[in-house]
Amino acid sequence: MRYSLFALLVCFLIGCGDSSDCPNPQDCPDLEETVDLAELRQEIAIHLTNNLILPAYQDLSEKSVALNQAATTFSADATDENLSNLKTAHQALWYCWQKTSLFYFGPIVNNGLRAGINTYPTDPDKIEANILTGTYQLGSLGNQDAEGLPALDYLLNNEDGITPLGEFTQERLDYISTLTTAIFEQVQNVEADWNNGSFKDNFTGTNTTGTDVGSAMGLIVNGIDLHFQRFVRDGKIAIPAGLRSAGIPRPFAVEALYGKYSTSLLLSSLNAYKDYFNGKSIIRNDGPCILEYLRKIDQPVLADQIDNHFTILIDKVELLDASIAQQIEIDNEALIEVFRSMQDLIAIFKSDMASVMGISITNQDNDGD
Amino acid sequence: MMALSVLRFYYHGWIESLYIEPVYFFSYFDWLVPPGSTGIYLLFGTVFLSALGIMLGLFYRQSACLFFLSFTYIELIDKTNYLNHYYFVSLIGFILIFLPAHRDFSLDAIRLPKIKRLEIPRWTTDLIKFQLALVYVFAGIAKLNPDWLFRAMPLKLWLPAQAHIPIIGPLLSYEITPFLFSWGGALYDLFLVFFLLYRPTRWLAYLAVVVFHILTAMLFPIGIFPYVMIISTLIFFSPEAHENILNKIKNWVGSIKRVFLPPAPIILKDGQRSDTHQETSSKNRVEDKSKNHIYTTMWSWKNLKPFLICFIIIQLVIPFRYLAYPGHLFWTEQGYRFSWRVMLMEKAGYTTFTVADELGKKTEWINNRDYLTAQQEKMMSTQPDMILQFAHHIADVYQEKGYQNPVVHCQSRVTLNGTLSQPLVNPKVNLAEIARDWKHKSWLLPFDPDFGKKHLPKN
Numbered sequence: 001m002r003y004s005l006f007a008l009l010v011c012f013l014i015g016c017g018d019s020s021d022c023p024n025p026q027d028c029p030d031l032e033e034t035v036d037l038a039e040l041r042q043e044i045a046i047h048l049t050n051n052l053i054l055p056a057y058q059d060l061s062e063k064s065v066a067l068n069q070a071a072t073t074f075s076a077d078a079t080d081e082n083l084s085n086l087k088t089a090h091q092a093l094w095y096c097w098q099k100t101s102l103f104y105f106g107p108i109v110n111n112g113l114r115a116g117i118n119t120y121p122t123d124p125d126k127i128e129a130n131i132l133t134g135t136y137q138l139g140s141l142g143n144q145d146a147e148g149l150p151a152l153d154y155l156l157n158n159e160d161g162i163t164p165l166g167e168f169t170q171e172r173l174d175y176i177s178t179l180t181t182a183i184f185e186q187v188q189n190v191e192a193d194w195n196n197g198s199f200k201d202n203f204t205g206t207n208t209t210g211t212d213v214g215s216a217m218g219l220i221v222n223g224i225d226l227h228f229q230r231f232v233r234d235g236k237i238a239i240p241a242g243l244r245s246a247g248i249p250r251p252f253a254v255e256a257l258y259g260k261y262s263t264s265l266l267l268s269s270l271n272a273y274k275d276y277f278n279g280k281s282i283i284r285n286d287g288p289c290i291l292e293y294l295r296k297i298d299q300p301v302l303a304d305q306i307d308n309h310f311t312i313l314i315d316k317v318e319l320l321d322a323s324i325a326q327q328i329e330i331d332n333e334a335l336i337e338v339f340r341s342m343q344d345l346i347a348i349f350k351s352d353m354a355s356v357m358g359i360s361i362t363n364q365d366n367d368g369d
Numbered sequence: 370m371m372a373l374s375v376l377r378f379y380y381h382g383w384i385e386s387l388y389i390e391p392v393y394f395f396s397y398f399d400w401l402v403p404p405g406s407t408g409i410y411l412l413f414g415t416v417f418l419s420a421l422g423i424m425l426g427l428f429y430r431q432s433a434c435l436f437f438l439s440f441t442y443i444e445l446i447d448k449t450n451y452l453n454h455y456y457f458v459s460l461i462g463f464i465l466i467f468l469p470a471h472r473d474f475s476l477d478a479i480r481l482p483k484i485k486r487l488e489i490p491r492w493t494t495d496l497i498k499f500q501l502a503l504v505y506v507f508a509g510i511a512k513l514n515p516d517w518l519f520r521a522m523p524l525k526l527w528l529p530a531q532a533h534i535p536i537i538g539p540l541l542s543y544e545i546t547p548f549l550f551s552w553g554g555a556l557y558d559l560f561l562v563f564f565l566l567y568r569p570t571r572w573l574a575y576l577a578v579v580v581f582h583i584l585t586a587m588l589f590p591i592g593i594f595p596y597v598m599i600i601s602t603l604i605f606f607s608p609e610a611h612e613n614i615l616n617k618i619k620n621w622v623g624s625i626k627r628v629f630l631p632p633a634p635i636i637l638k639d640g641q642r643s644d645t646h647q648e649t650s651s652k653n654r655v656e657d658k659s660k661n662h663i664y665t666t667m668w669s670w671k672n673l674k675p676f677l678i679c680f681i682i683i684q685l686v687i688p689f690r691y692l693a694y695p696g697h698l699f700w701t702e703q704g705y706r707f708s709w710r711v712m713l714m715e716k717a718g719y720t721t722f723t724v725a726d727e728l729g730k731k732t733e734w735i736n737n738r739d740y741l742t743a744q745q746e747k748m749m750s751t752q753p754d755m756i757l758q759f760a761h762h763i764a765d766v767y768q769e770k771g772y773q774n775p776v777v778h779c780q781s782r783v784t785l786n787g788t789l790s791q792p793l794v795n796p797k798v799n800l801a802e803i804a805r806d807w808k809h810k811s812w813l814l815p816f817d818p819d820f821g822k823k824h825l826p827k828n
Contacts, residue, residue: 037542038533211530234736243734297529301789301821339734347719347782350750351790355717358530362743 038209040293045216046204047279047287048103055283056100057191063093064180064187071180075173078165086176087156091259093183094149098268101231102276104223106203107193114231115144116186121253122150131175138182147179150255155179157258211358220290221359225349228273233342236266240324241335249332251325260323267317274310290353299356306348313341415439423465430466437462453504453711454594460500460684461601467673468493497604499681502562504598507688507709509558516699516714517555521547522786523715524554531588557581565605578602589712694809699785700793700816702752703809718783718793720750722800724763726772735763751783753793753810760800777801789821 070089074082101114108114116139126146130136138147145151155176156163168176194200202208208216234244235255242249254262275281279289294303316338321327327335354361416439422432441459444451516522524547532538540546557577564574582595691704698705699714722735737746740762749755760777767775777800784790791814794800798812 036532036539037529038538041533206533209533215533238734238736244736246731246733299787305789343719343721343780344782347790350719350747351717351782351784355715355784356526356787358527360747361717362747 037293037297040288040296041211041215041217042204042206042209043288044279044290044293045208045220047284047289048220049200049204051284051287052276052279052281053100053103054194055281056096056103057187057194059282060093060096060100061187061191063089063096064184067093068177068180068184071177074168075177078168078173080165083156083163083165083168087259090149090152090156091261094153094256094265095268097149098265099272102224102227102269102272104227104231105219106199107190107197109223111186111190111193113186113190117148117183118150118255119144119148120150120235120255121257122146122148122154124154127151127154127175131171134171134174138178139186147182149183150257152176152179153256153258157260213360213362217357218359221349221354221357222361224273224276225346225354225361228342228349229346232266232269232273233339233346236262236269236324237335237339237342241328241332241339243336243339249328251328254324256323257325260326262324263317263320263322263327266324267314270310270314270317274307274314277306277310294353294356297356299352302348302352302356306345306353309341309345309348313338313345316341412439412443416443433462433466433468437466451706452594453709454597456707457500457504458597461497463680464496464500467677468496494604496677497601498566500684501601501604503684504709505558505562508711509555509560511688511708511710511713512551512555512558514713516786517551520786521551523713524550526715526787527589534587537587554581565602568607571605575602575606585712696809696813697816700783701810701813702754714786716751716783716785717747718750718781718790720756720779720781720783720794722760722763723778723780724767724772725776725778726767727774727776729776731772733767740766750781751793753813754805756781756794757800757803757805757810760803761805764801775801785816788818791817791820 067086067089070082070086074086097118101108101118104114123145126143130143130146136143136146155172158167203216203219208214211217238244240250240253255265256262277290279287279292281287291303291307294300294306316334320334320338321330324335350361353359415435419432419436419439422428423436437459440455440462444455444459512518528541528547528550532542534541561574561577564570564577579599582599586595688708691698691708694701694703696703699716721737723732724735725732737749737759741749741759749759756779760779764775764777778796778798779794779800780796781793782790783793793813795812795814800812803812
C-alpha cells in the first residue's frame with residue numbers, strides 16, 4: 001500500500017511535466033480561451049516586417065532617391081526653387097528616418113546605417129576642411145560627423161536658416177552630391193538586406209518564435225530598449241540638455257541644429273513609437289502588435305499604461321519650442337521634465353514589459369558608436 | 370559501508386560541468402577588475418586543473434583545496450554572477466577537502482598504494498547527502514509562499530514564454546499548467562530526499578530527478594544546474610550500485626581497447642588479464658579489510674567533528690536569517706542569497722541615479738552603462754545591496770571629479786512577480802550617507818501588492 005502511494009505521488013510529480021488531464025484541447029471547455037502565444041509572436045513578427053518595416057524602408061529608399069535627384073538638379077542649376085526643393089527633400093528624408101530607425105535590429109544594426117547617415121552634432125570644421133582639400137573618405141569612422149543628414153543640414157541651412165545661393169561653390173555642390181549619393185547607397189544596402197537577405201526569413205520563421213536571446217520578440221524588445229534610451233532619450237534630450245554633463249547644457253548637440261526643427265523630429269519619432277506598439281503603419285491601421293500581446297497575456301493595464309504614457313510624453317513635447325536648442329535657453333526645466341517622463345517609460349520597458357513577456361534585456365550593444 | 374566509487378562517479382559529472390562553466394564567465398571579463406584579465410585566466414586554469422585533479426584523484430587534497438579556493442574566489446568577485454548552484458559547487462568543494470575520495474579508482478592510490486582503501490567512513494558520503502538534502506528541502510520550504518502556491522508566480526509568467534518548444538510547448542499556455550508545475554515542484558523539492566533515502570522508492574525518485582531536471586533545463590536558462598543535480602543525486606544510491614557502474618565503465622574501457630588495439634593475440638591476453646584483475650581485486654579486498662581497522666588519519670571524523678558540526682549548523686541557520694529582517698523578503702532581498710531560493714521570483718526593474726554636489730549647484734544624471742555592463746545594470750536595478758554599493762561608487766567617482774560631498778539620489782521602478790512596477794528605493798534619501806552594513810535597509814520603500822490598482826492610468 002505504502003509503495004503504491006509513493007509510486008502514485010512520484011508519478012504525479014513526473015506527470016506534472018508533460019501531461020494534462022486533457023489530451024485534446026477541444027474537449028476542454030475551460031481551455032478554449034487559450035491563445036497560442038508562440039503563434040501570436042510569429043504573427044507579430046510577420047505583420048511588423050511586411051506592414052511596418054518593409055514599407056518604411058521602401059519609403060526611406062524612395063525619399064533618398066528623391067534627395068539624390070534634387071541634389072543633382074540643384075548642382076546643375078543652382079536656383080532658389082531647386083534649393084528649396086532640395087531642402088524639402090532633405091527634410092522629408094529626415095522625418096522618414098525617424099519612422100524607420102526605431103526598428104533597431106538586423107540589417108540596420110549590421111550595416112551601421114544610423115551612424116552612417118545620422119551622427120550629430122556634425123562637425124562644421126571637418127566639413128569645411130573636406131570641401132577645401134577635396135580628399136576625404138566618406139563612410140570612414142573619422143568622417144561620420146561630416147556626412148549624412150546632419151552635415152547636409154549644416155550645408156543647406158546656415159545659422160539664419162537660409163544660405164544665399166552665391167555661397168554654393170562648385171566644390172560645395174560636389175560635396176553635397178557626394179553626401180546624398182552616400183546616403184542613397186547606404187539606404188539601398190539596408191533595404192536590399194531586408195528584402196533579399198536571410199534575416200527576414202529567419203525573423204518571421206518558426207525557429208525564432210521563442211523569447212530567448214535572438215528570438216524575434218527578443219530582438220524587438222531589446223531593440224526598443226536600446227534605441228529609445230540611446231538615440232531618443234540621450235541623443236535628442238539628455239545630452240543637449242546637459243543631463244550627462246554636470247548640468248551644463250550643450251545646445252549645439254541637438255538634431256537639426258541649423259534647420260531648427262529638432263522638436264518636430266522628436267515628435268515624429270515618438271509618434272512612430274506609439275504606432276509601433278499599436279501595430280499601425282502607413283499602409284495598415286492595425287495588426288498583431290506588442291500591446292495586443294500584452295493584453296493576451298493578461299496584462300491589459302500594462303498595455304494601456306504604455307499607450308497612455310506615450311500620449312503624455314507626446315503632449316509634453318508638443319509644448320516645447322520648435323527648436324530644442326532654443327528651448328534650452330528659454331527653459332531647460334521643461335526638457336528635464338520630458339527626460340523624466342522618458343525615464344519612466346524606459347522603466348516600464350525594462351521592468352514590467354520585459355518581466356511579463358519573459359524577455360531578458362541584456363542588450364550587448366555592438367554597433368560601435 | 371559506502372564505496373569510494375560513489376565520489377569518483379560524482380566527479381565525472383562535475384568535470385563535465387566545468388567545461389561548460391567558463392562560457393558563462395567569459396562574458397563578464399570586461400568588468401572583473403580585481404585580478405586583471407590574466408589573473409582571471411589563471412584562476413580558471415586553476416579551477417580546471419584542480420577539478421581534473423579531483424576527478425583523477427591526483428594530489429587529491431591539494432586539488433580539492435585549490436578548487437574550493439579558486440572557484441569561490443571567482444564567485445566572490447562579482448555579485449552579478451551569484452547563482453545558487455555556484456554556491457552549491459563551492460560548498461561541495463569545501464566538503465571534498467575533508468573527504469578521503471582519493472583512495473580507490475584514483476591516481477593517488479596508484480601513486481601511493483598504501484593509502485588505497487576500498488571502504489570509507491560513512492559520515493563522508495552522509496555529509497554530501499546532507500548538503501543535497503538541504504538544497505532540496507530548503508528550496509521546497511521557500512516555495513511555500515502565497516505567490517508560488519496561489520498565483521503560480523513566477524511560473525505563470527515564465528511558462529507561456531516557452532510556448533514555442535516542441536511537443537510540450539502548446540500545453541504551457543494553459544491556465545492550469547503553471548499551477549501544476551508550482552505545486553508539483555514544491556512537493557518534489559520537499560519530499561524527494563525521503564524517497565531517495567528509502568531504498569524501494571529510490572529508482573522511481575531518481576527517475577523523477579532526471580525528468581524534473583531535464584524539464585527545467587529545457588524551460589529555463591539555468592545552465593548546468595540541472596546536470597549537476599542529476600549527477601550528484603546519484604550519491605543516494607547504494608555502494609553496490611556504484612560499484613556496478615564503475616565495473617561497467619571498466620568493462621567498457623576494456624572493450625574499447627579491444628576494438629582499437631591489434632586483434633587476434635590480444636583477445637586471448639585480454640581474457641587472461643581480466644581474470645587476473647578479478648583475482649587481484651578480490652585479493653586487495655581481503656588485504657584491505659585486514660588493514661581497515663587501522664584506518665586513522667588526521668582527517669578522521671573524530672578530529673573533524675566539532676568543525677563539521679559547526680559547518681552543518683551554519684548551513685541550517687543561514688537560510689532562516691531573513692526572519693531577522695522586517696519587510697517583504699523578495700522585495701528587500703535581506704537574507705535572500707545563500708538560502709536555496711531557486712527560481713522563486715520574477716523581478717525586473719530600472720534604477721537610475723542623480724548625483725549633485727553638496728550645495729546643489731551641479732547635478733548630473735548618471736548613465737549606468739558608463740559604469741556597468743547590461744547584465745550588471747539589470748542585476749543591480751533590483752537588488753538593494755547592489756544599488757547602495759553602486760551609489761557609493763558613484764559618490765567616489767564624483768568626489769574625484771571635484772564634487773564636494775556628492776549627494777546621490779536614486780529613482781527606481783521594480784516589478785515583482787507580475788505586479789505593476791513601483792519604486793523600490795526612497796528617492797529622497799541620500800544614498801551616499803547610508804552605511805553599507807547588515808542592518809535593516811530602512812531606506813527602501815515597502816512593497817505594496819496593490820500598487821497597480823491604486824495607480825491605474827487615467828483614461
